[in-house]
Amino acid sequence: MKTVINEAAREILVKYNVDVIVAGGGPAGIGAALGAARNGAKTLLVEEMNCLGGIATSGMMSHWCGGTVSPITSEIMDRCQAARWENEIERPGWVINHELLKLVFFDMMEEAGVTVLLHTRCADVVKEGDKVTGVILESKSGREAALAKVVIDATGDGDVAARSGAEYAKGREGDGGMQPVTLMFKIGGVDWDNAVFPGSFETRVETPKGELQALAKKLLPPPAGHVLLYKGTIPGQVVVNMTNLTGIDGTSNTDLTRAEITCHRQIPAIINFLHEYVPGYEHCYHLSSASVVGVRETRHFKGMYTLNEHDIVEARVFDDWIATQNRFNFDIHNVEGSGLDKNGAQHHFTCKGSYTIPYGACVPAKIDGLLLSGRNISGTHKAHSNFRVMPICTNIGFGVGVAAAEAVRENCSVRDVDIKKVQARLEAAGVTP
Ligand SMILES: Cc1cc2nc3c(=O)[nH]c(=O)nc-3n(C[C@H](O)[C@H](O)[C@H](O)COP(=O)(O)OP(=O)(O)OC[C@H]3O[C@@H](n4cnc5c(N)ncnc54)[C@H](O)[C@@H]3O)c2cc1C
The missing domain is CATH 3.50.50.60 (FAD/NAD(P)-binding domain)
Incomplete structure (x- = not known):
């Protein structure tokens, strides 16, 4: 051949x-x-x-x-x-x-x-x-x-x-490690008045069921495992930065294909997690996802x-x-898993x-x-x-x-x-x- x-x-x-x-x-x-x-x-x-x-x-x-x-x-x-x-x-x-x-x-x-x-x-x-x-x-x-x-x-x-x-x-x-990729997506139906919006890895939110970043690390399909949620521009809408995949070379079409499929598949699990554990998100639903996976x-x-x-x-x-x-x-997402890389600093920079x-x-x-x-x-x-x-x-x-x-x-x-x-x-x- x-x-x-x-x-x-x-x-x-x-x-x-x-x-x-x-x-x-x-x-x-x-x-x-x-x-x-x-x-x-x-x-x-x-x-x-x-x-x-x-x-x-x-x-x-x-x-x-x-x-x-x-x-x-x-x-x-x-x-x-x-x-x-x-x-x-x-x-x-x-x-x-x-x-x-x-x-x-x-x-x-x-x-x-x-x-x-x-x-x-x-x-x-x-x-x-x-x-x-x-x-x-x-x-x-x-x-x-x-x-x-x-x-x-x-x-x-x-x-x-x-x-x-x-x-x-x-x-x-040294090792060529690249920051993980994320497919952003948007949800509706969030009760903004009672919802939380953890905007950085260093934001800890205590809930009756536990601290949110720790719960996400334990319960989301790895390497997803953190909570980053941002108010959209229309009441009830939230932009979600929680899908996560490491080991992706954004200049490779096969890696990008794997990234798109994996990140899309993480979304239902993330929405179930939001329903179950995150205050204000009990009735949220998926509105749309980005046209392209985000390569950092x-x-x-x-x-x-x-x-x-x-x-x-x-x-x-x-x-x-x-x-x-x-x-x-220094916004370095963990090159090996979820959360912030040990060399990164968001709030404490x-x-x-x-x-x-x-x-x-x-x-x-x-x-x-x-x-x-x-x-x-x-x-x-x-x-x-x-x-x-x-x-x-x-x-x-x-x-x-x-x-x-x-x-x-x-x-x-x-x-x-x-x-x-x-x-x-x-x-x-x-x-x-
Ligand atoms: C998941 C994620 C979350 C982020 N969060 C934030 C945030 O909250 N706030 C913030 O300010 N920044 C954030 N960033 C960083 C920021 O979005 C990017 O670093 C920034 O957009 C880079 O700008 P750019 O113009 O260099 O590249 P891009 O925004 O990637 O733009 C490159 C453009 O070139 C086009 N293109 C690529 N290749 C070709 C080609 N061969 N021919 C023709 N067109 C081509 C692409 O389609 C694209 O439109 C985030 C990044 C990611 C991936």
Whole structure:
């Protein structure tokens, strides 16, 4: 039996020729497309799902985390507040209405003049030597090419950067262990007035039947075994972050298939647990689950600089900052089971203030024409657990997008961009170090 075949060479139509291609329309891709397009770059945003938002929407995320001060995330949250549905509660902007957010993102892209291409995967890259000059698109329309002066990889997993040959390592240093995956889901019928909402692994809730995190560890099908529940935007609805699977490589289709099936199968057991043990959830029912399992961690690329945990704890302000005022904790879910990893800290995290992301962490060490944006930038496993949250990824994206537009304007390599000019543009947009 054959074990390999040769794919026939073929001519591919160049369907797009733009300044900047953004691969992936999650928080980092949204930020990048806005940063590039608002600074004059002809921008194409390519997304494989049927909507924009990535984990925020397709992944059914509960809320934007962290204490970031940023014009771009504030703008998104303000727009969601302004468009609030009549039947929604008065909610803080960081609680997500997924359907509304999808529309807000479509509007923002249209207003910025970004060309959006959905249902399309960036399957490969076009290169000239060590320089990325475009991407190969794969969709119902077949294979097509898109060429650009700068390509920004905001695919979360860094699919484009990996295809370009950029150097990376998966997971944590030493053993490659990656954070577990979770399929988010939503329930209705919760008695909000009497319900509990444990929002972190470190939240302990005593009930007549026992403490909830301990009960979950004992009773849920492992590696599920913790309780994380977040109010939705409509009374009685709750977003559940309780399915859990370890040992999954989010860049493997067979692992992802196993993850989807296992996590879907955990949901009935979790709902039975909620009925039986969690106050206020006695009559809850399953409304819907995310369109895609949520992958927390995969590739970490080697950048001109690799952000580490000390930079974050020390609240470092880098000379080449492109995202500022970022603040979160080390949110490392247990790589081997349920709950928090022993290196993680949610409630009891201390750092000296908010930190910046250096441009160097977004520039691959060797490949040119390419920038990294979002959870795939160059960082250690521990640093990644902090900057991976959506507001910080959006901030990174915006900075990288502005830098890409500057490279286009100056007709220079992304690594030769005048960072002071980029920072001046960011400051003009309200980003302050
Ligand atoms: C289960 C879970 C819970 C989390 N909880 C929170 C939380 O409460 N609050 C918070 O702020 N953060 C949370 N996070 C972290 C956060 O959601 C992600 O780290 C963040 O969304 C990363 O942003 P991104 O844009 O880099 O990637 P993503 O959000 O993953 O977006 C990547 C986008 O690229 C698209 N894409 C991927 N590959 C390709 C390709 N080859 N071609 C075209 N398109 C492609 C994807 O479809 C997706 O739309 C959570 C993450 C997970 C998985």
